[in-house]
Amino acid sequence: MKGSILRLRATKLSLILITVVCTTFLLWGWDKSPFLVSLLPKSQSLKLSPDIFIGSPMKNISAVPKKDADNLPYFAKNETSDKHEGYDKRSKRGDRYGNYAILFLLSKLCYLYEDGENSKEKLWDASVPVNSVNTSSVVTGKKKGTVSYHVKNQTCDFSKGNWIADDNRPFYSGGRCLQWLSEMWACRLTDRTDFSFEKFRWQPKDCEMEEFSGKKFLRRMRNKTLAFIGDSLGRQQYQSLMCMVSGGRLSNDVIDVGKEYGLVKARGAIRPDGWAHRFTRTNTTILFYWSACLCDLQPVNPSDKNSEVAMHLDRPPSFLSCYLDKFDVIVLNTGHHWNKGKFDGNHWVMHVGGVPNPNKNVAEAKNFTVHSIVKWVDSQLLQHPKLRVFYRSLSPRHFFNGDWNSGGTCDNINPLSKGKEVLKEESGDPVAASAVKGTNVKYLDITALSELRDEGHISRYTIKPRQASGQDCLHWCLPGIPDAWNEILFGQLSALGRF
Template sequence: MLQNINKGMRLGSINGLRFKQLKLVILAFFILFLLWKWEKGTYYDSGILQPDPLVLTNPANSKFVDQHTSSEEDFPNADPLPQSVVKVEKQVTGAPRPLTMVGYSVDVADEKELPPPEKKECNYRNGKWVSDNRKPLYSGFGCKQWLSESWSCRLTQRTDFAYEKFRWQPEACEMPEFEASQFLRRMQDKTIAYVGDSLGRQMFQSMMCMVTGGKQRPDVEDVGAEYGFVLALGAKRPDGWAYRFPSTNTTILYHWSSTLCDLEPLNPSDHATSYAMHLDRPPAFLKNNLHRFHVLILNTGHHWNRGKLRANKWEMYLGGAPNNNWNIAVIWKAKNFTIHSVIKWLDAQLPHHPQLKVFYRSISPRHFFNGDWNTGGRCDNTNPLAKGSGIRLNHSEDTDAEGAVRGTRIRLLDVTALSRLRDEGHISRYSIMATPGVQDCLHWCLPGVPDTWNEILAAQL
C-alpha cells in the first residue's frame, strides 16, 4: 500500500510538472502571438494613433447645383469632339456608393509626429460647366474703359445671353470664387503680364473687367509708356497696354506677340520691309522686361499659317540666318519648335527670377461649322452645352503645349477641352465689323469663356 501511495505521489508530481510546463508553453505561444500582432499593427493605443478624419464632398451636396439640361444636338464633322468628352451629366438621386476609410500606420516605437497626408493638386482640366445665376462678374454694357466694342456682344444685335450664366466646376475640388479686391491684395506690388495673340488680348481685357467689376476707374493709371507701348507712326494700335492700380501697386499689362518669336526688320529704314521671324529667339520684350514680372501668361497658335506669314512679310530664321531646315519649315513643326524654344529659355531663366510664375495657356478652339471662316463657316448656335457639359481627359487636347512644358517649371493653363464645349459663346455673326457671310468663330463674347480662363489662373496663384 505504501508503494501504491509513493507511486501515486510520483505520478501526481510528474503530472503537475507536465501541467506547469504546458501552461508555460501556452503562455509563451500567447506572448509570441501578441508580439506578432503588435508588429503587424493590429493593436494600437488610440491615444497614440488616430486616423485622420476623411472629409468628402459630394457634388450633389455642393452649394452650387447643376440644374442645366440640354439637348444632345449633333453637329457636322467640321469640328468633331474627341471621344473623351463626357455627355451632359444627369443628377443622381440614389444613395451614395460606400466610402472607403483610409488610415495610416506607424511604428509605435517611433515617437516622431505623423506626417500629414500629401495634398493632391486640383486638376482644373476635368470637370463640368454648371449654370450660375450670379454670373457674369461684370457687365458688357459697362466695361467700356477696358473692353473692345467688337468683343462686347451686349453692344451688338445679339439678343440671347445664356452663355454668360455658366461657371466651370473642377471634377475633384471647388474652384474659389473670384473676388476683385481680394485678388488685387494678393497681387500687391506685383505685375501680371499677358503675352500672345488676340486671344491673349481677350484674356487681358477680361481680367481688367474682372478686377474693376466693369466699373469706370479714373484712379487706374495708364503706364504703357513705361513698357514702350506707344502708338507708332501709321499703326492702328500700340504693341500693348499697361495699367496700374495705385491702391495695391498692381500692374496688369498685355504685349502683342502672336507667334512668340522675336521679330526683327530686315531693313529698318524701309517701312515696307520684311521681318526676320527668329524661331529660336524669345520676343525682345520678354528679354528686356522679364525681371519686372511676377506672373507671366503666354499663348500662341492661330497665326501659324502661310497666309499670315505672307501678309505680315515674316520670313523664318534660325541661328540668325534664313531657315534652311525644310523639316522645321513645315508650319506646324515651326510652331512646335518655337513653343519648345521659348519654354526652354524661360525655364532656364526662372532660377534668376524666383519671384516669377510662368503659365503657358493651351490653344483656344475654333468652332467653324459647315465651312471655314472664308467659306461660309458658321457658329450661330445659341443652345448652351449642346455637345455636353463635362470633360474627363488624361492628357491635354493641345499636345504641343503639354509636351513643351513637360519636365519644366512652366505650368500649363489647360483650357482647350473645356472651351471646346462652348461653341455658343463666340461672337459669331454679331461682330460689329463682320462682313456678310463671314462669322467670327474664333474670338469670344465678353463677358464669357475667357473669364473662366482667368478664374482658373487666379485659383492657381
C-alpha cells in the same frame, strides 16, 4: 489643447459681438446722419534643320521688334474706340452712395477678418509639378457665404470638370465695362439677343476652386505685375481680367502706364503693341503685349518699310527679355497665326541661328518655337525665383461647314449642346503639354473645356455692318469663356499659395 480651442472660440465670439455693435451704431448713425457716407475710403524640340539648329535656349536680345498689327481678317476692321457713344460716366454714381455705404463698411469688417484668417497662406512652391497642384492645406471657399474649409490630400487638375449653371455669373456687365473692353467683343452692344452663355462657371472635378474676387486678386497682387504676352486671344484674356478685377465699373484709380513699357501707338499704326494699366491703391499692374508667334520679329532690311520680317524662332520676343525683371506673373500663348496665309500677309520668313531656315513646314516651326520659348523662360526662373510663368493652351475655333474665308459658321446659341464635362487625361493641346512637361512653367490648360462652348463666340453679331460676310468663330463674347480662363489662373495661383 482644449484651452486653445476655447480661446479661439472666445476670440471669434468677440469679433461677432463687435460686428453687431458696429452694425447697430452704423444703422443708427445712418438714420440720423447720412453724412457717414463721406467717411468711405476711396517634345521635345523639333529639328527644323539639323545643320543650323542651335539647341541652347532662346537668346536674350535687345532689338525692338517690328510693329505689327494683329490683322486677323475683317475682325480688326470693326474695332473702334474703347468708349461707347451711349456710355454715361455718371450712370454708376448711384452705386457709391445711399444705403450701400453700410453694406460697404460691413464688407470691410468681413474683409479684415478674412485677411486675418488667411494670413498663414504658404508661399509659392516652385517644386510643385507643372500640370497639377497639390491642394492639401489650401484654403478655398464655398459659394454664398458658407464657411471656408480645407481640401485635404487631393491633387487638382483644373482642366477636368464640369460647366455648371450659376446665377452669380458674369462678374461684370458687357455693356458697361467699356473702359477696358473693345466694342467688337462686347456682345451686349451687338444685335445678339440670347446671353444664356454668360451664366456658367467651370467647376474642377477633384477640388473646389477658390472663388474669384477682384479685391482679393488686387490684395494678393499688391506691388506686383501680371503680363499677358500672346495673340488676340491673349488680349481677350487681358481685357476679361481688367473687367473682372474692376467689376466693369469706370474707375479713376487706374492709370495708363504703357509708356513705362514702350507701349505707345506708333505713327500710322492701328493700335499700340499693347496696353498697361496700374491699380494705384495696391500698385498692381496688368498688361498685354501683342506677340502672335512668341518669337522675335525683326525686319530683314530696317530701312525698307516693305522689308521681309525675320521670325527668329529660337529667340524670345525682345519685349519679354527686356522687361522680364519687372514681371511677377506671365501668361504666354500662341497658335492661330501659324499658317501660310499669315506668314505671307505679314512677310514673315523663318530664321534659326540668325539665318533663314530651309525647312518651311509651319506646323514644325510652331512646335519648335513653343518648346523654345518655354525652355528659355524656364532657364530664367533660377535668376527670378519669385516669377511665376504660365503657358496657356490653344483656344479652340468652331467654324462649321467651312473656314473663316469659306462660309464657316457658328450659329449655335444653346449652351453645352456639345456636353458639359471634361474627364479625359490627355491635353487638348499636345504641343503645349509636351513643351511644359518637366519644366517649372505652369500649364493653363483651357482647350478641352472651351471646346464645349461653341455658343460663346462673336459669331455673326456686330455693332456696325461688316464689309465681309464671314463669321467670327475664333474670338469670344465678353463676358464669356475667357472669364473662366482667368478664374482657373486665379485658382492655380491660389493653390500654389499667396502670390
